[in-house]
Amino acid sequence: MSEYKNERNRQFPSKLSTTSFVKLYILHLLREKHYYGNEIIETIKSRLKNRWEPSPGMIYPLLRELEENNYIEGWWQEPDKRSIRYYKITDSGFEHYKKIKLLYKPFFEDSLTIIQNTLSDIYKK
Numbered sequence: 001m002s003e004y005k006n007e008r009n010r011q012f013p014s015k016l017s018t019t020s021f022v023k024l025y026i027l028h029l030l031r032e033k034h035y036y037g038n039e040i041i042e043t044i045k046s047r048l049k050n051r052w053e054p055s056p057g058m059i060y061p062l063l064r065e066l067e068e069n070n071y072i073e074g075w076w077q078e079p080d081k082r083s084i085r086y087y088k089i090t091d092s093g094f095e096h097y098k099k100i101k102l103l104y105k106p107f108f109e110d111s112l113t114i115i116q117n118t119l120s121d122i123y124k125k
Contacts, residue, residue, distance in 0.1 A: 016107040022054045023062055024104055027097040030072060030089035037063060037085065063087060071096050 025044055029035055035043065037059050045053035063085075066072045071093030077084040089097065 015110070016104055018054075019058070019062065020100070020104065022058060023066065024097070024100055026059075026062060026066065027071065027089060027093055028101075030087055031094065031097065034086045034088045036077075036087070040087075066093065069096075 022044070026040060029040060029043055037056065040063075041053055041056065041059055063072065063074070067074050067087070069092075070090055072087045073090050074085045074087045076082050077086060
């Protein structure tokens, strides 16, 4: 955890926002295959062992934002019905993913250290 100019870090346990975390996870998943919105939600939920899931109110605006920034590309499964929209990562999105993946890693490591030390100290695990 970085201490800078004797300033205290008052954010706990991570400096990474939920929105940033979900954007990273969306790009991570889209590296593997094409997904639609609800499938992204269910996959994140499953990979996090059903402990947490992003809401549709978070996922769909993020998908639109990522698409507007040309990090992902979407298309309708049935364009006339516009019911299921699939997404894939773009080359620009993959480059962005690689950058934020490196940028966010120290935040995850700091959070893990805080949680492991808390479990060890308070719960003797």
